[in-house]
Amino acid sequence: MYTFKSIASLQNDLRQGKTTCKDLVNASLSSIEEKKHLNIFLETFNESALKQADLIDAKIKAGTAGRLAGVIIALKDNICYKNHKVSAASKILENFTSLYSSTVVERLLAQDAIIIGRTNCDEFAMGSSNENSAFGKVLNPLNEKTVPGGSSGGSAAAVAANLVHVALGSDTGGSIRQPASFCGVVGLKPTYGRVSRWGLIAYASSFDQIGPLTKTIDDAALVLEIIAGADEFDGTVSSKPVTEYSKATSNKKIKIAYINDCLDNPALEPAIKSNITKTIEKLKQQGHTVDGVDFKELEYLVPTYYVLTTAEASSNLSRFGGVPYGYRSKNATDLESTFKKSRTEGFGKEVQRRIMLGTFVLSAGYYDAYYAKAQQVRRVVRDKTLAIFKDYDIILMPTTPGVAFEHGANSADPIKMYLEDIYTVQANITGVPAISIPAGVNEQNMPFGLQLMARPFEEELLLATAKHISEI
Numbered sequence: 001m002y003t004f005k006s007i008a009s010l011q012n013d014l015r016q017g018k019t020t021c022k023d024l025v026n027a028s029l030s031s032i033e034e035k036k037h038l039n040i041f042l043e044t045f046n047e048s049a050l051k052q053a054d055l056i057d058a059k060i061k062a063g064t065a066g067r068l069a070g071v072i073i074a075l076k077d078n079i080c081y082k083n084h085k086v087s088a089a090s091k092i093l094e095n096f097t098s099l100y101s102s103t104v105v106e107r108l109l110a111q112d113a114i115i116i117g118r119t120n121c122d123e124f125a126m127g128s129s130n131e132n133s134a135f136g137k138v139l140n141p142l143n144e145k146t147v148p149g150g151s152s153g154g155s156a157a158a159v160a161a162n163l164v165h166v167a168l169g170s171d172t173g174g175s176i177r178q179p180a181s182f183c184g185v186v187g188l189k190p191t192y193g194r195v196s197r198w199g200l201i202a203y204a205s206s207f208d209q210i211g212p213l214t215k216t217i218d219d220a221a222l223v224l225e226i227i228a229g230a231d232e233f234d235g236t237v238s239s240k241p242v243t244e245y246s247k248a249t250s251n252k253k254i255k256i257a258y259i260n261d262c263l264d265n266p267a268l269e270p271a272i273k274s275n276i277t278k279t280i281e282k283l284k285q286q287g288h289t290v291d292g293v294d295f296k297e298l299e300y301l302v303p304t305y306y307v308l309t310t311a312e313a314s315s316n317l318s319r320f321g322g323v324p325y326g327y328r329s330k331n332a333t334d335l336e337s338t339f340k341k342s343r344t345e346g347f348g349k350e351v352q353r354r355i356m357l358g359t360f361v362l363s364a365g366y367y368d369a370y371y372a373k374a375q376q377v378r379r380v381v382r383d384k385t386l387a388i389f390k391d392y393d394i395i396l397m398p399t400t401p402g403v404a405f406e407h408g409a410n411s412a413d414p415i416k417m418y419l420e421d422i423y424t425v426q427a428n429i430t431g432v433p434a435i436s437i438p439a440g441v442n443e444q445n446m447p448f449g450l451q452l453m454a455r456p457f458e459e460e461l462l463l464a465t466a467k468h469i470s471e472i
């Protein structure tokens, strides 16, 4: 069977006839079937994937294939693909079919990628363990007793288990980077506004970004290069030109900051701390500047994130009322009970909790105390983060406080679960790009990631630095 190493080597092998798109699709579909018990895929798109494969095999022969020819890609189940189902892993959207494709899907298909199916995730991307899916939990392929992370848990697990070459996820507070860390793969959250959100089912619109989960940093760079850039369907996307991320290299000395309290956090697993400390030492030996800086706002990050994202979610999810589309309760007797019962029966517990929290923080009596205050804190966090970037090129930190935890370990305590996001939410609150790269494993052989953040739209430097660190 063909062993995938990177998109670049796959392109060569396809051109040289060492494999075909048809073989790749068939192999992927049978591995997904073999690993069915992991519950990674909610559905595979056999028919459209096999049809694509034939078309692209012909293009390869004719020498007209795109840059992602034959790359087998999985979509998180909140990214729309025309005439294919999408459910946000929610009962409220079960059996809903996309009427149009997201911009990212259009761009992947234009480069001859093959979309193989949709992956399980936390319902409406709310969660850190993939245990909030209405369609069952996902097992981490590296240790089935543990979670794959969330909310893009199925996407990370699909790459880690070699079921696909690339997966797309969405990241509102860490949902690409945290599962990447738990599954030992690369996860990239682009700058807010780098990638179009058109066709992404919204969770918190001022935080959400789509990004790749891959085996290598080069692959993440190439996929970003293809999906990024201006889009008339999303007014929040920047028209800044997309540079050749896949060629990003850096040989100059850079200035790196790490936040003291992040490394001194008593909850940080010792193996992660010592790994990061060693990396810092190596970077210093190479002549890079690496300094610890203070960031007093650290303790406000998670509360700010949860006030603002639940507020946005309560508004975004108000469209699911059982009337125009989605689940409609059979027990409803009039319009009001249609809304109430459809939402009560259609949404899972965590989504309901967040809608209620969001409605509360936006309500007349509490708006100023919570929502307005959190917006002010968001501005302070952004200003202070950008102030670090005046003196430093990169901020380095762990992706997560620990490795993948066991199923159920955090389920009874939502606050404990929310604290999983301590290191990842800063990039979403401020909109800066961030990447998690595999850094090492603990004594139980479970992987963890190292996270880097850069200034807005400096993905090139982010990727080049990530590559450098992965090689030292």
Ligand code: GLN
Pocket (backbone or CB within 6 Å): 125, 126, 127, 128, 150, 151, 170, 171, 172, 173, 174, 175, 176, 203, 421
């Ligand atoms: N774990 C975070 C949450 O539960 C992040 C989710 C995300 O990035 N979509 O909200």
